[in-house]
Amino acid sequence: MTTDQLSTTFAALADPTRRAIIARLATGECSVTELAAPFEMSMPAVSKHLRVLEQAGLITRGRDAQYRPCRLEPAPLKEAAEWADRYRALWAARLDRLETYLQDMKAKEKSHARKPRRK
Amino acid sequence: MTTDQLSTTFAALADPTRRAIIARLATGECSVTELAAPFEMSMPAVSKHLRVLEQAGLITRGRDAQYRPCRLEPAPLKEAAEWADRYRALWAARLDRLETYLQDMKAKEKSHARKPRRK
Numbered sequence: 001m002t003t004d005q006l007s008t009t010f011a012a013l014a015d016p017t018r019r020a021i022i023a024r025l026a027t028g029e030c031s032v033t034e035l036a037a038p039f040e041m042s043m044p045a046v047s048k049h050l051r052v053l054e055q056a057g058l059i060t061r062g063r064d065a066q067y068r069p070c071r072l073e074p075a076p077l078k079e080a081a082e083w084a085d086r087y088r089a090l091w092a093a094r095l096d097r098l099e100t101y102l103q104d105m106k107a108k109e110k111s112h113a114r115k116p117r118r119k
Numbered sequence: 120m121t122t123d124q125l126s127t128t129f130a131a132l133a134d135p136t137r138r139a140i141i142a143r144l145a146t147g148e149c150s151v152t153e154l155a156a157p158f159e160m161s162m163p164a165v166s167k168h169l170r171v172l173e174q175a176g177l178i179t180r181g182r183d184a185q186y187r188p189c190r191l192e193p194a195p196l197k198e199a200a201e202w203a204d205r206y207r208a209l210w211a212a213r214l215d216r217l218e219t220y221l222q223d224m225k226a227k228e229k230s231h232a233r234k235p236r237r238k
Binding site: 004006007008009010011013014015016019022023026072074075077078080081083084085086087088090091094 | 127138199206207
């Protein structure tokens with residue numbers, strides 16, 4: 001088992017419900033009940049996802065025993081974004097090549113269209 | 120089990136060896152033997168990681184039976200980066216607040232230093 005922060009972050013993000021919880025918390029902190037509302041899920045199921053997010057440091061919970069609001073912590077998301085952004089040059093290069101190819105195709109298409117047809 | 124692309128991508132990235140393989144392949148395609156060299160790992164262990172990356176669409180393998188070079192496919196990385204970048208505003212705001220706080224501290228420090236001391 002690996003326990004480095006980035007692996008823990010990516011593992012926590014590898015679930016659509018947990019990503020939806022993050023998207024919700026990005027708009028502001030809220031209670032577990034509010035969080036659970038849009039998901040057709042039992043409270044224990046939502047709590048389990050919250051525990052994974054909390055252990056990964058992606059969220060923190062308030063201390064109040066009655067109302068423990070969940071709050072998004074951006075640091076692990078930042079680290080994940082920075083890791084992925086390192087490879088931005090790769091897909092940018094891929095898009096550049098595609099653009100060049102399309103421009104070549106368009107140029108050929110034009111020169112084709114201009115050619116007078118023999119009757 | 121979830122099977123959406125983004126979840127599969129994040130699950131594949133949740134391992135330091137697989138991220139190291141991606142970093143190596145970002146410099147150019149290479150064989151499994153070349154890939155395995157820097158890792159103190161058996162070939163089957165490396166092959167297992169490559170299978171995870173291949174199933175996630177993060178790499179493709181050449182067709183030559185003798186030499187099947189691995190090649191990085193940037194599309195899933197791009198999707199992962201775009202997902203994480205959506206939250207960029209969050210940590211930027213956090214840094215802004217920290218900067219404001221530090222400037223306040225510095226301003227207080229200065230006005231403190233300027234105050235003439237009574238002897």
